[in-house]
Amino acid sequence: MDIGYTADHLRAAAVDAVRAPSLHNTQPWRLRLRDGGIEVLVDPARRLPATDPSGWGARVACGAALFNLRLALAVAGMPAQVRLRPDPSEPDLLARLVPDLPRRPTPTEQSLHAAIPHRFSNRMPFWPDPVPSDVRWRLVEAARAEQCWLELLIGVSAVTALGEVARSAHRVLERDPAYRTEREAWLRREPAPDGVPASAGGPQSEPQDVLPARGFGGRDRAPGRDFEPEPLVGVLGSVGSTAVDQVVAGQALQRILLTATDSGLSVSMLSQPIEVPTAREQLRLSLGRFGAPQMVLRIGYGQPGRPTPRRGIDEVLDLPVVRA
Structure with missing residues (x-):
């Protein structure tokens, strides 16, 4: 054309x-x-x-x-x-x-x-309903369609082992004052076109949680609203860890998220075990996978929510100057 x-x-x-x-x-x-x-x-x-x-x-x-x-x-x-x-x-x-x-x-x-x-990150507890096998297959195929892999962790022991890696990485990150300050700077308690609204931050983390929460100022959870004890957890990975691989992984991530949304699922993302290099390698070895883990996903059926705000289109565009 x-x-x-x-x-x-x-x-x-x-x-x-x-x-x-x-x-x-x-x-x-x-x-x-x-x-x-x-x-x-x-x-x-x-x-x-x-x-x-x-x-x-x-x-x-x-x-x-x-x-x-x-x-x-x-x-x-x-x-x-x-x-x-x-x-x-x-x-x-x-x-x-x-x-x-x-x-x-x-x-x-x-x-x-x-x-x-309709896609949004759902940091609230999910319902206990299991994700059917045909929907799981769709998620795995979504990653494969973008030249990546998605490992779905099945069973309490596999999820618990990942949770230990994630919590360890979370503790490492939380020891850095600059990390905590930067997170706080992007927490929005008033309406804003970017950052994480406090209303979307999810409930405060508690000791019994299998997976760590980032800590975006969420409120204490109501009684009986613990996170699911056996969540469906997926690890998205790419064939390598170059800049190109990371862009490819981003495309696969979005295809998975939209496939999940189209299937009526909710997803939240955990990047702490990816942000800490030793945890990332430990995660890769535990999965027995070649390549590089790029994101951890918690997947399930959740309560309705809404997408977070976005900046205006003109703030992100670079267009040629038209001269008179």
């Missing part, structure tokens, strides 16, 4: 792109239109130096935004060819999308795209 993407194409797709998840809801992406292509970049001003010093989390988040872009363009009948890290001299440039041959969107693309505005 000869024509490239236009500012109108980017604006329409960006509405979906910015619904991607990110650490502390920092929304660390910029979307640029250049020479008929749409480019996804990390926004250096929105990095988390204490929580994410390597930039892993920002690249995963931008990969998730990239997947939403792909869906939005495909549903609009203008699917994209994607090249990751297209210019080594510009390390913040993570992906470039150019138009592919026009085609009708697939049913899967349509259903995943429809799930975008």
Whole structure:
């Protein structure tokens, strides 16, 4: 196809792109239109130096935004060819999308795209209902479709072992004053277009919890509202740990999250065992997997909630200047 993407194409797709998840809801992406292509970049001003010093989390988040872009363009009948890290001299440039041959969107693309505005991180306790085997298969296949793997942990012993790794990593992180200060800076007790609203922070962690909570100022839980004792936990991993692998993992993460949303599931993400290198390696060895773990997911059936706020589209776009 000869024509490239236009500012109108980017604006329409960006509405979906910015619904991607990110650490502390920092929304660390910029979307640029250049020479008929749409480019996804990390926004250096929105990095988390204490929580994410390597930039892993920002690249995963931008990969998730990239997947939403792909869906939005495909549903609009203008699917994209994607090249990751297209210019080594510009390390913040993570992906470039150019138009592919026009085609009708697939049913899967349509259903995943429809799930975008309904996806949110649910940090509340889930119901005890088990996730059916066919839905679990859909989640595993979602990761595989994006060249990643999803290991679902079955049984109390496997989940307990992961919980020990996660709690150990959580304690390491909590000992860092800069980490705690940075988390507090992104907690929002008043309405804001970014950060984590206190209402979405989930209940305070308690000693009996299998998995650690980040601690976004949640309230004490009501009696009888403990977290599920045997949650379905998944570990998302990629074939490697390069910057490209992290962008790929972000796309797989978003495909899994949208597949879960489309299946009526709730998900919360635990990144503490990924943020601490020794815990990450311990997790990989315990799974017996090659490659690199990129995110831990708690999956189940939860109470209704709502997505967290997002910044306005104009705050994340870089468009060519039109001269009179």
